[in-house]
Amino acid sequence: MPTMKLGYLKVCVWLACVAIASVILYTVVMLSRRPLSLQTSRTAVFTGGHLRLWQPMDLHGIPLWDLLMLYMTQLDNPILKNATAQFNLTLPGTCGENFHAASQGLKNISSYPSHFQAFVLSMHFRDYSLLVGPADDEACPDGTQLLVAVKSQLVNFDRRQAIRETWGQKGLVRGVTVQTLFLLGKQGPGDGYPDLQALLQLERQKKRDLLLWDFQDTFYNRSLKDILFLRWLQGHCPSVEFVFLGDDDVFLRVDALVAYTGSLDAATQRGLFTGHVFQDTAPVHDSQHKYYVPESFYQGTYPPYVGGGGVLCSRAVATQLYKASCHLPLFPFNNIYLGICLRELGLVPQNHPGFRTFSAEAEGQEDLCAYKELILMDHRTPQDIIRLWRGLHDPALAC
Known part of the structure; x- marks a missing residue:
């Protein structure tokens, strides 16, 4: 009987290790899917070869499209989803969800031509009948x-x-x-x-x-x-x-x-x-x-x-x-x-x-x-x- 309990305990420990490893792997993979232009940015998520998983990122200077991409990538990640508050954006988490625009405070948008501004302020809405x-x-x-x-x-x-x-x-x-x-x-x-x-x-x-x-x-x-x-x-x-x-x-x-x-x-x-x-x-x-x-x-x-x-x-x-x-x-x-x-x-x-x-x-x-x-x-x-x-x-x- 003790042998059976020990075997059961080993199985539980093994399953727990697999689950933890899966979560870590998923986190790393999802973070690595950031925009290519961001990979070479001065504000890259990877610094000196070390992945900063939990520290707030320096978002200054990141192009708007890359910023939106990074935001949506974190929304896909169950661990980092709650860290999206630093972006100060109001975007959806699912395709087809009704949403209208990023916040009116998006950087530099006032400097864009009017037709480009119109695109940016409606680019997140896709649920057209x-x-x-x-x-x-x-x-x-x-x-x-x-x-x-x-x-x-x-x-x-x-x-x-x-x-x-x-x-x-x-x-x-x-x-x-x-x-x-x-x-x-x-x-x-x-x-x-x-x-x-x-x-x-x-x-x-x-x-x-x-x-x-x-x-x-x-x-x-x-x-x-x-x-x-x-x-x-x-x-x-x-x-x-x-x-x-x-x-x-x-x-x-x-x-x-x-x-x-x-x-x-x-x-x-x-x-x-x-x-x-x-x-x-x-x-x-x-x-x-x-x-x-x-x-x-x-x-x-x-x-x-x-x-x-x-x-x-x-x-x-x-x-x-x-x-x-x-x-x-x-x-x-x-x-x-x-x-x-x-x-x-x-x-x-x-x-x-x-x-x-x-x-x-x-x-x-x-x-x-x-x-x-x-x-x-x-x-x-x-x-x-x-x-x-x-x-x-x-x-x-x-x-």
Whole structure:
């Protein structure tokens, strides 16, 4: 009997040691997930190789995005969660939770341009309702394998119509069922746009391919649009295996896209995230530039990301991206934000030479045979799209 008690005691001690070790390991791992730019900061959490677990951190000088990232990382940690008071922020702990903005006292925000201020003060709110959306059987008919999601704006009706009449046609492509949907936010007279409600209702009834959310559709809200779509995808289109997420000013060769996915082995298909990859790029700190980012908001280089108008990924990666986004502050540029989410997952985007941006050429001067080697061409007008479609499908074209 004493032997049994001793054995029981040893098991209890062993379990307690395992539990303590697990908690310590979890703490260290979660702390190590701080932003890369913070790792080289003068106020780094790691000092002289020693991890300061319980001491308050010196938050002075940390860029705002990194500060938010560090805050959200601590919220994920059950041990350090109560230490977030030092940040003086009011942010949520769960993805989709209703929350509006960081405290009005966020440092340096008054020095940001008005459009950047608007982004910062709304970047934490993600729980926008879907105002317009097709029924499930219309969004993705049974057997849909490739979902083409095109980010558009209400005013860009001509772009959507050009895509519908050309490469965005639905149905079978090389034996694969393809569906095209357009992703929209709100625009109206209050934003300096004409009143398009009547046109929207007509398009909604006739086309049944719109997803419209209750947020203001601005340049800096494109990351939000991506995340809302990825969230919507979690509960829809169960048969979809691949997702193309791109812009409404591209020419996409869907047949080439399908052929490419069909040439991959199962493991590569599952981990697919590909397009035109940019590496070793850094924020633009010129306030007059379209892609301006204040130094007090983000510093350091960007992770590898896919640009050029569109990205192709597997359903599995799309699911992981959404889960990663729940623990990452939004970033104003969607391609870079998806790159940040990939980095969080330990994934790297794969470059595909078929995703390219061409210089605009004079009408009728394009080398159509060269286009047959590509999958995506960026920066195309509706007229370009129609002309390319007709040219590439001309029986007289000899390549």
